[in-house]
Amino acid sequence: MEVRGGESLQRYILMKFDKLIFWVTILLIYIMATRISIDSDTWWHLRAGQWMVQNRQILTLDIFSYTRYGAEWRYPGWLVEIPMAALVTMFGLGSLNLVSGFLIALTFVFIYWTIEGNHFQKAFLLILAATVSGVYWSARPHLVTLLLTAIFLYLFEKAAQKGYWSVRRKLWISLPGLMLIWVNSHGGFVIGFLLWGIYFFDCLTQAIYDAWLQKQSLKELLKNQDLRTLTITGIAMGIIANLNPLGYRIFLYPFQTVSIRTLQKFIEEWQSPNFHSLNFQPFIWLLVLLIWVSAFSGKRWLFRDALLVTIFLYLALLAGRNVALFALSAPLPIGRLLAGWNSNNLLKISFLKRDISQGNSIKDYPKLNLLIAMILFLGCIYRSYLAYHEPIVQRELDKFYPVEAVKYLKMRMPAGHLFNSYNWGAYLLWELPEYPVFVDGRTDLYNDEVLEQWLRVVQLRDGWEDVLERWQIGVILMEREWNVAKFLQQNGWCKSYQDEIALVLEKCQP
Known part of the structure; x- marks a missing residue:
């Protein structure tokens, strides 16, 4: 490909290199995530899905225990449990490990697209965030919550940057549609409403501040197009969330679950993180990075970033299972604070700067590119083999x-x-x-x-x-x-x- 002009050449090189770093990052996360992800809860999801496949109806009563036999049980996960059981029936338990790895990698694709900063900063933040969230990567419906959290963050963040009114049709169609999937996949659907509330409150405070500066009346404030867009979006999400086996009672489900005292007492993922455990050390690293970047970036936080960090950090400190949600949200403010540091000589990669200034293309390193591609490709194949091969899975x-x-x-x-x-x-x-x-x-x-x-x-x-x-x-x-x-x-x-x-x-x- 012929590229003319120094500026065009530089743009071409940076675009190509961005793609290289993007794929290196995502494939590395896939390698990290593709492992034996079957945990102690995977099995009851499989059993429920198997029963629903065999009986062609959604399970509404307990038929698996004798202590609660016949009691109402409408777990909001049939949309995931049925495919899980079908996958295992057709391809074996190892298929769950591969699908889990794919869903996790896809989750971080959306986070990569959402955060600001150059490609090196994004790659570093994603690998760190993946390490933090990896504590609770398992073949369960909660992976859908992680993926949809990332998608909601992406859609809300892009809409906030462009103006909610300008992308109103996309929001009115995509978010209620995704909520319909979410509410029938996992009880974590409430996170979608939490994210909506964060961006709505951010928009509301900005609208009130602007109205105060311009001395507008309340009537004029209520005509704010961005507020109207988010209000309609939230109402549509709330209405469509009722389309599930529990109906309107689904909104009580998350609160009924967390009110079980035994969860907090004896089940690790519902307890506060044990910072003496090596598994939670990356969580501390991410917190320390957030503090240092905030202290030395010289930038002010956006209000929505402060809300995101405050709420998801609070949830993560209450229950270890929420650490993964914090890991998805924290890169947004960190990336925004880091953006532009390159121009302040705080993050320079000397050999890349020299190569770009001299007009060298990535194509000048064909052997290096081939080596990187081969290592990652072989790594993905090897990890997929280890995670799928039946004797290896059974041995674990x-x-x-x-x-x-x-x-x-x-x-x-x-x-x-x-x-x-x-x-x-x-x-x-x-x-x-x-x-x-x-x-x-x-x-x-x-x-x-x-x-x-x-x-x-x-x-x-x-x-x-x-x-x-x-x-x-x-x-x-x-x-x-x-x-x-x-x-x-x-x-x-x-x-x-x-x-x-x-x-x-x-x-x-x-």
Whole structure:
């Protein structure tokens, strides 16, 4: 391709190099994200999706446990659970790992398009943000929340820059349409309304300030076209969000879930981040970077950036699972504050500056380009192979789940209800459907009532025997190293199976 003129040549080179850095960044994130992403909650999503595929209807009652059998259960995730189950049926468990990697990479594509700054700054921020959010990358519907959060941020941010009124038709069609998908995919749909509120409040405060400067009346303020655009957008989102199996009650779902006391007490992802854990160290790094950039950039924050950081940091400090949301929002203000630092000699790459000034093209480095492309391509293939290959996936599952114990139970089928480990409940739904479970990861179904009974047994609180008798427990499956397992063997329960991780106990016969 022939490019004439020094300015045109420089523009051409920068455009090409931007694309190179973009693809390097996104492919690196794909390599990071494509791993064994199946966790303890993946299984109940698969089981629910499998049932809906087989019965061709949305699941509205619990049929998988005996402690809540027949109770209403309308999890807002059928739109994701059905494809999950179909994927596993057709392509195996490894397919979930590949799709998870793709969704995460796509999420950061939208973040890359949203943030400001040069390509090096964007690449650095994205890799750091990906490292922060990677704590809770797993094959679950919440990945859809991460993706749609990124898309909403992109659409709102671009609309704020161009003027909401000028892109009103795009907002009126895209955001309600995406909300329809979101509200039927994951309970995190409320984040979409939270983002709308942030940008609406930012627009409102700016409109009030402008009206005050121009001494406009309230009537004139209400004619603000940007405010009207966002108001109509929010109303449309609210109306369309009612199109789900729960109807208007869906708006209560997120608050009912977080009100379960046992979540905050005993489930790690609902607790505040443990900053002594290595997994949360990148979260601290991102916070430190935010503080330093704010201190030395010499720029003032936009009001919407302050709202984004304040709200999502607050959520992240309340529950570790929200750290990923903060990781998606924090690059926006950081990128805006960093933008322009290059011209202040704060971020110069000398060899690139020299090459551009001398008119050298990226095509002058064909071997380097080929090497980069080959390394990334081979890296993606290798990671995809590791994440998809069935023996490798199974070997990883064997480390964390009672695979052999389940085989034993299927073969022997001891009588009585099964009291199971919370960590394995969802796995049993998928692999041992012959036994309804005592509890699994569906905390919105069990609430404190059942979860407290389970804790009473495993923590040997007063009345633990009454719980086992009430539910006619005949067999127990739990982690081998738990103290309660040793205690039960000394109090009327006999070991019938044991391996490196699992223990099966049955009522001792007199």
